[in-house]
Structures are given as C-alpha cells and as structure tokens.
Amino acid sequence: MQKQDVLDCHERIIPYIHQTPLLRSRLVDKEIGTSVYFKCENFQKAGAYKIRGATNAILQLTDTQRKNGVVTHSSGNFAQAVSLAAKNLNIKAHIVMPSNAPEVKKIGVKEYEGLIYECAPTLEARQAMADKIKKDTGASFLHPSNDTNVIIGQGTAALELLKEIPDINAIFCPVGGGGLIAGSSLAAHYFGINCKVLGGEPFKADDAYRSLQSGKIEGNDSVNTIADGLKTTLGDKNFPIIKKYVNKIVRVTEEEIVAAMRLVWERMKIIIEPSSAVTVAALKRDAAENPQEYTGKKVGIIISGGNIDLNDLPF
Amino acid sequence: MQKQDVLDCHERIIPYIHQTPLLRSRLVDKEIGTSVYFKCENFQKAGAYKIRGATNAILQLTDTQRKNGVVTHSSGNFAQAVSLAAKNLNIKAHIVMPSNAPEVKKIGVKEYEGLIYECAPTLEARQAMADKIKKDTGASFLHPSNDTNVIIGQGTAALELLKEIPDINAIFCPVGGGGLIAGSSLAAHYFGINCKVLGGEPFKADDAYRSLQSGKIEGNDSVNTIADGLKTTLGDKNFPIIKKYVNKIVRVTEEEIVAAMRLVWERMKIIIEPSSAVTVAALKRDAAENPQEYTGKKVGIIISGGNIDLNDLPF
Numbered sequence: 001m002q003k004q005d006v007l008d009c010h011e012r013i014i015p016y017i018h019q020t021p022l023l024r025s026r027l028v029d030k031e032i033g034t035s036v037y038f039k040c041e042n043f044q045k046a047g048a049y050k051i052r053g054a055t056n057a058i059l060q061l062t063d064t065q066r067k068n069g070v071v072t073h074s075s076g077n078f079a080q081a082v083s084l085a086a087k088n089l090n091i092k093a094h095i096v097m098p099s100n101a102p103e104v105k106k107i108g109v110k111e112y113e114g115l116i117y118e119c120a121p122t123l124e125a126r127q128a129m130a131d132k133i134k135k136d137t138g139a140s141f142l143h144p145s146n147d148t149n150v151i152i153g154q155g156t157a158a159l160e161l162l163k164e165i166p167d168i169n170a171i172f173c174p175v176g177g178g179g180l181i182a183g184s185s186l187a188a189h190y191f192g193i194n195c196k197v198l199g200g201e202p203f204k205a206d207d208a209y210r211s212l213q214s215g216k217i218e219g220n221d222s223v224n225t226i227a228d229g230l231k232t233t234l235g236d237k238n239f240p241i242i243k244k245y246v247n248k249i250v251r252v253t254e255e256e257i258v259a260a261m262r263l264v265w266e267r268m269k270i271i272i273e274p275s276s277a278v279t280v281a282a283l284k285r286d287a288a289e290n291p292q293e294y295t296g297k298k299v300g301i302i303i304s305g306g307n308i309d310l311n312d313l314p315f
Numbered sequence: 316m317q318k319q320d321v322l323d324c325h326e327r328i329i330p331y332i333h334q335t336p337l338l339r340s341r342l343v344d345k346e347i348g349t350s351v352y353f354k355c356e357n358f359q360k361a362g363a364y365k366i367r368g369a370t371n372a373i374l375q376l377t378d379t380q381r382k383n384g385v386v387t388h389s390s391g392n393f394a395q396a397v398s399l400a401a402k403n404l405n406i407k408a409h410i411v412m413p414s415n416a417p418e419v420k421k422i423g424v425k426e427y428e429g430l431i432y433e434c435a436p437t438l439e440a441r442q443a444m445a446d447k448i449k450k451d452t453g454a455s456f457l458h459p460s461n462d463t464n465v466i467i468g469q470g471t472a473a474l475e476l477l478k479e480i481p482d483i484n485a486i487f488c489p490v491g492g493g494g495l496i497a498g499s500s501l502a503a504h505y506f507g508i509n510c511k512v513l514g515g516e517p518f519k520a521d522d523a524y525r526s527l528q529s530g531k532i533e534g535n536d537s538v539n540t541i542a543d544g545l546k547t548t549l550g551d552k553n554f555p556i557i558k559k560y561v562n563k564i565v566r567v568t569e570e571e572i573v574a575a576m577r578l579v580w581e582r583m584k585i586i587i588e589p590s591s592a593v594t595v596a597a598l599k600r601d602a603a604e605n606p607q608e609y610t611g612k613k614v615g616i617i618i619s620g621g622n623i624d625l626n627d628l629p630f
Contacts, residue, residue: 269586
C-alpha cells in the first residue's frame with residue numbers, strides 16, 4: 001500500500017461520503033491539557049466512518065462481482081455501512097446479524113435496504129452463515145476490518161484531518177478489529193510530519209495492547225465492555241501495519257469511558273458512541289500521565305461514530 | 316429598531332460569539348417533507364444562543380455602568396450566557412438562581428465565574444433578590460428576553476442563517492420569553508425574501524399562542540412541560556414585534572417533543588435540548604398538516620441550545 005493508493009482511494013469514494021467537520025472545544029482542551037481536533041465521523045453517512053472502507057471495497061469489485069452482490073456479518077456499524085454503500089452503487093447487500101444485535105442497528109440496515117439474515121450470536125455461526133450465502137449467491141465477502149481495500153478506505157478520515165491540520169502531532173483512534181487504526185497509521189505515515197498514532201482500548205477488551213506486547217495476534221477471554229464496537233480482534237492484514245506504524249495503545253477503564261462520553265456530550269453537544277469515548281478517555285489518560293508530550297501540541301481524534309441505543313444509556 | 320441596528324449589533328458581538336454551522340440531514344428532510352437547515356446554536360458558546368443578546372446588552376453599557384457589573388435572574392441558559400459574556404468583558408456578573416435550578420446549570424455559571432445567589436423558586440423571589448443586588452451594588456439589570464438590546468442580539472442567529480441561505484422560505488424558533496422569536500422575526504423582515512417566521516410552543520405552556528389570539532400578553536396557569544426553557548411569558552418590549560412579524564405559533568404535545576428530540580439525536584448525532592425539540596416538532600406537525608406549504612421549500616430552524624441534564628433524560 002503506497003501513498004498514491006490512499007490518494008486514489010480518497011478520490012474514488014469522495015462522491016459517496018461526507019467530508020466531515022473538525023470540531024473543537026475550549027473547555028475540552030482545558031480539561032485534557034492539549035489542543036484537540038475532533039474528526040466527526042459520527043456525522044458521516046450511516047453514522048460512522050465505516051462507509052469509507054465499505055465503499056472503497058465495493059468500488060474495486062468487477063462488474064460480474066457487483067451483479068452477485070456482497071455479503072458481510074456484523075452486529076453494528078459495518079452492517080449499516082455496507083447496506084448504504086451497496087444501495088448507493090445499486091448492488092445487493094446480504095447482511096448476517098446475530099440475533100441479539102440491537103434493534104436500532106437492524107432498523108438502520110433495513111432503511112438502507114440491506115437483506116438481513118439472523119444467526120446465533122457467535123462468531124462461528126456468523127461466519128458459517130456468511131459462507132453459505134456466498135456459496136449460494138456468488139456474493140463477494142467483505143470483511144469489516146481485515147481487508148486491504150477496507151483498511152485504506154478507513155484511513156481517509158485521517159487523511160482529511162491531516163490535509164486540514166498538516167502539523168498535527170498525534171492522532172488517536174479506537175482499536176476494535178484494527179481496520180481504522182491501520183488505515184489511519186498509513187495515512188499518518190505518508191502524509192503527517194512525525195505524526196504519532198495512538199490507539200484507545202478498554203482494559204476489558206485489550207487484545208490489541210497484548211498483541212503488540214507479544215508480537216502475535218491475541219484474543220480476548222471475555223469482552224465485558226460498554227464499547228460494543230471494540231470487542232473484535234486484529235487480523236493478519238492489519239496487524240503488520242499496526243505493529244509497524246502505531247506508537248502505543250492506551251487502555252482505559254469502563255468508568256473513564258463513561259466519563260469521557262459525558263464530557264463530550266455535555267461540552268460539545270455531539271453524540272459519540274462508547275467506542276469513540278474510549279479514544280477520548282485514552283487521550284485524557286495519556287495526557288495526564290505524560291503532560292510534557294501534550295502541552296502546546298495538536299492532537300486529532302477520530303470520532304468513529306455516533307450510533308447508540310438511546311434506550312440503553314449509561315447515565 | 317432598524318435594519319442597520321441589527322447589522323451593527325452583529326458586527327459588535329462577532330468577536331465574542333461562534334458563527335455556528337448550518338447542519339442538514341437527508342433522513343430528517345425525508346421524515347419532515349421539506350429541506351431543513353439546522354442553525355446549530357447548541358454549538359454556541361455556553362451552549363445556547365443567549366450569549367448573543369447578553370453580549371450585545373453588556374457592550375451597550377457605559378464605562379461607569381460596566382464598573383458596577385450586571386445582575387440577572389435565570390434558572391437556565393441566560394445565567395450561563397451572562398456569566399460568560401461578563402467574564403469576556405471583564406465585568407462582574409451577579410446571578411440569581413432559584414434553589415431548584417439544575418446542578419449542571421449552577422456548575423456552568425461557576426465555571427464562567429458568575430456569582431450565584433440562591434433564592435426561593437418563584438418569579439417574585441427572583442425579582443426581589445435581583446432588585447436588592449441592583450440597589451446594593453449599582454449593577455445593571457439584564458432581562459433575558461424583554462430588553463431591546465437582548466432582542467436584537469438574539470436575532471443575529473437568524474441573520475447569519477439568512478446570509479447563508481438568502482432564499483429561505485421560513486424560520487422556526489421556540490417561544491419562551493419571546494426574545495429569540497422577536498429578534499428572529501426582525502431579522503427575517505429586514506433580510507429575508509418573504510421569509511415567514513413561525514414559533515413552536517408546548518400545549519402545556521401555550522401563553523404566546525393565546526396572547527396572539529387575544530391580542531394581549533397572557534400567562535400560564537401551569538407549565539408542566541419537559542421544555543424547561545419555554546415556561547416564561549412574553550414581555551411588553553417583544554410582544555409588539557411578535558404581533559407584527561410572526562406568522563403563526565404551532566403547539567405540540569409532550570410526546571411530539573420527545574419524539575423530535577430522539578429524531579435529531581439519533582439521526583443528526585447532535586444534542587439538542589427539549590426547547591429546541593419543540594421547534595422541530597412544530598415544523599413536523601405543520602408540514603404534515605400543510606404539506607403544500609413545505610414541499611420543495613427551504614426551512615430554517617434555530618436550534619436554540621443543547622444544555623440538558625444527562626441524569627434526567629426522557630429516554
């Protein structure tokens with residue numbers, strides 16, 4: 001993946017995405033101790049950055065492949081993103097969702113005309129059903145995070161941030177399946193000026209932190225975190241990029257996640273989902289522990305999304 | 316109040332306010348049946364449009380008056396706005412707040428270095444304490460809505476909206492004390508092209524609706540509404556403007572308010588307070604009842620603020 005691949009991808013997907021705004025807050029800067037730039041992918045189409053990677057991956061399919069549609073499994077934002085990206089390009093989207101997926105996410109998929117297939121809430125059941133659909137229909141399988149085209153697509157949010165603030169000193173991303181942080185770290189490598197990339201992860205699903213320590217992809221024994229988007233683990237396509245280009249992963253407690261979510265909702269008046277709050281909490285923690293690295297600096301945060309069930313809030 | 320007064324006011328306050336963004340949502344347009352432009356005063360300093368009027372009023376004080384500070388009574392956004400506006404201009408703000416004011420609003424006032432005086436939760440007690448402070452300190456009293464300088468200041472949000480979308484067909488505002496809608500209707504009169512101005516009001520605090528019907532300022536027997544910013548009644552300075560320039564006031568139920576709040580939170584990922592949701596609900600109701608007046612039109616909404624207690628949400 002070269003510099004030009006990222007630029008080409010951005011140009012390719014621009015007609016299908018929003019160029020989301022960068023927001024700032026004096027009060028948040030004061031609370032955290034650095035100048036923070038929020039890249040608001042919660043305002044992105046379908047409510048999250050995932051439309052970027054989904055659109056890029058679908059645009060790379062051949063005409064024959066497009067005729068057969070796409071299939072993915074997701075309990076969350078990627079399901080909505082693939083449905084909308086496919087609808088925008090007039091192709092069929094088969095979406096495998098676990099039976100316990102939040103109702104609000106199912107409604108989102110239906111609104112974008114994705115075809116929902118319910119399965120048991122295990123990764124095995126999801127993969128098995130997606131495999132069957134692929135076999136039956138010839139649909140192309142799209143992985144939410146471990147796919148080169150998806151990774152490059154997700155990195156375009158950081159690319160836009162770097163175009164707007166070229167001298168930004170660091171970018172924070174949440175780490176779930178690893179697609180966003182891998183893509184962002186590529187963008188920072190090619191377009192930043194010594195721009196660090198840091199990840200935020202819940203202590204309760206810290207597989208990426210442990211993977212960087214051990215040097216191999218680790219799993220999670222349990223994932224009892226409010227950050228429902230960050231329960232997945234890294235893949236063989238994104239892990240090498242993360243190893244090479246990500247500077248550090250900062251872990252945070254559930255209490256820190258909820259406090260960060262409240263800070264942003266109250267101070268900035270924008271809805272961010274818990275997975276995005278993880279990233280704010282990680283920046284806050286790292287800035288408190290290493291103030292010398294943040295005072296007078298500019299830090300970007302990829303606010304990954306704003307999809308949350310209002311019936312199930314932590315406050 | 317002439318056209319030039321509004322322009323002068325805007326120029327005067329620009330260094331102290333945000334030029335807030337206009338946001339749009341395809342899904343909201345579809346749901347409502349017209350093209351809606353959200354003027355996001357929830358992103359304004361201190362979280363609401365009120366900083367506009369407060370700043371304008373304070374900037375009109377003489378140097379001697381400024382030395383003695385300002386005093387107001389408010390349970391809500393105006394308290395924070397006056398505190399911040401005064402802090403920005405290096406003068407003292409005495410803020411009378413009812414003892415039952417939400418904790419989050421008191422914290423806001425303290426952060427902006429306003430001096431809080433608690434009183435019994437009645438309008439009489441508030442006014443009495445404000446009068447006493449005025450007498451003791453020589454501070455100038457600022458009324459949150461029935462003050463010409465405040466009215467003109469609040470109208471600058473609509474002015475910005477009209478500058479950006481000159482051919483907008485209508486502007487919706489919430490109606491509480493009447494300052495915002497009076498100022499907005501002046502702006503629409505001077506700068507719009509046949510731009511209508513409509514107000515949104517809860518059935519449970521519909522004093523302005525009844526005032527326009529009877530031709531005199533009416534009160535509310537009770538104000539049992541979630542829209543805590545709209546419990547106040549009109550004043551002798553703003554009512555004549557409202558009578559002259561406001562086209563219609565649309566009343567909505569509590570259920571419609573909560574549904575509109577949910578619509579905006581979920582679809583647009585921005586936090587709006589119940590008083591702003593009233594306005595969205597009023598547009599939705601009026602567009603459903605009179606679709607011919609909305610199809611293919613452009614409608615602005617002044618999203619008045621985003622200050623809400625997250626411990627006390629309706630969902």
